[in-house]
Structure formats: C-alpha cells, structure tokens
Amino acid sequence: MNKWLRPALRTTLRLWRRQWSAEATSGASVSTGASSPSSEEAGRVTLNFFCPHQVIAKNRQVVSVIVPAASGLMGILPNHVPTVAQMRPGVVTIIGDGGAEERYFVSSGFTFVHPDRTDICAVEAVRVSDIDPEEVSKALADCEAKLASSSSSAAAGTAEAQRAAVAQIGVDVYLAMQGVVSGTR
C-alpha cells in the first residue's frame, strides 16, 4: 500500500468509528433515519408473532430472532434494515435474556422487519417439542414414495404435475423437520 494512503485510511476509519459511537449513544437508527421507539434503543427487538388462530408473541421484547427466510437463515437484531422476507418451512428461534431460546417450527409465511418492530406471520407455528420424530420419518418416506411414483416428465399445469408438486412440498417440509427433531439442530 502507498505511504500516503495509509494515514488517510486511518483518519477515515477513526472518523467512522467516532460517527458510529455517536450514533450508538444517541440511539438514532442508522438504517432508517427515523427515530425509533425506546425499545429498539434499549437493544431489544420488539417481536410480534402471529398465526391465524393464535398469538404467540405480542410486543415482546427479545434479544434477537432467527427466521428461516427463503434465501437462508436470517438473524434479526435491533435496528435491522427494514425488509420483507418470505419464509420456507423451518425453525424460528426467539432468543431472550440470558440466551434463553424458544423454538417454533413454521410451515411458511412472511417476516416483516419494520424500523420499530418485527412481525412474523405464519400459517402454522408449532413448538419443536410438539413434533413427533417417528411420524416425521414415516411421512417423509410416504412423500418420497409418492414423488418417485409420479412421472417427472409431466407437462406443467397438469394434474400429474400438481400431484408431484404436492409430494415435493411434503419432502421439503419433512426434510426440514427431520433436521430439527433429530437433534442436529
């Protein structure tokens, strides 16, 4: 690296750090520019977690949440950039004080990260401990058999293609579940 470039870089870094700490103490949100409510300032995520039939969390203050976004696991900490993420079948982990974890399996749904809160909406969300591992392996085998017996060359949109897709969804759901209940996390 050039001799003159290094000090310049150091100065930039120092300025950036000062900026960072100033924002951290004033509690201003870097990503939105909007003033977020006190909960996010205090280093907590305000979590809402809904199903059509049940409210799992409403305005709960948590340390962080991990959601199974379609593009990969997504960790949400306070002042996360606002975003909308589609979820695949997988585990939502809610991390509370002292690292206490609560784990729910969601079938699908969406996560909305707002500047002041995070909303998780799922069609079905069950505690991981409520899943029966034996039933999962049985159902997985059943779906795999159905998928194997349906012809892969079926034209899109036909009855056969839809049957195969429904079997494939089952394989996806149960593979995700099996990884969770077999203790590998």
Next chain:
Amino acid sequence: MPQYWRVAGLSYLQYANVCAEYVRRVLKEPERTKALSRAGYSMIKATWKDGKVASRVTLESALLDDPVKSISAAAAASEKNNS
C-alpha cells in the same frame, strides 16, 4: 427463477396451505387433534336463477388426499363466477 410448485400450477395460497397441513399431521397428541380440527373447511358455491339453484359447486379442503380434485373444483368455480 419461479418455484417448482408455481410451475406445476399451484398458487401461493395453495402452497402455504399444503405446507401447513403437512406440519399438522406429524404433531404429538393432543396437539395433533386440536390442529387438525381447526384445519378443515368446506364451502358450497351456488348460483341462483329464478328462485332456484342453477349450479352448485362444493369446495373441500382435501388438498393432500386429492390435490387435483380440489384445485380443479376451485378453478371451475371461479370460471363460473367470471362468466
């Protein structure tokens, strides 16, 4: 790239419901019974003409046992609705 279920002709709503149904089926008791009891639904769509039922379509939530039947019934119902 579109997802495979969409290529096969399922809508997002159908996909989400199928996923949820698979989850309900492998729960431990008594959660399983509770979940399955609130999952089912059926709907009758009827068109009335001159005080009588002209056509009648029954929609069932049996997506998993016969996905094709319930999906094509839904399509037929919406077609009738549009015409």
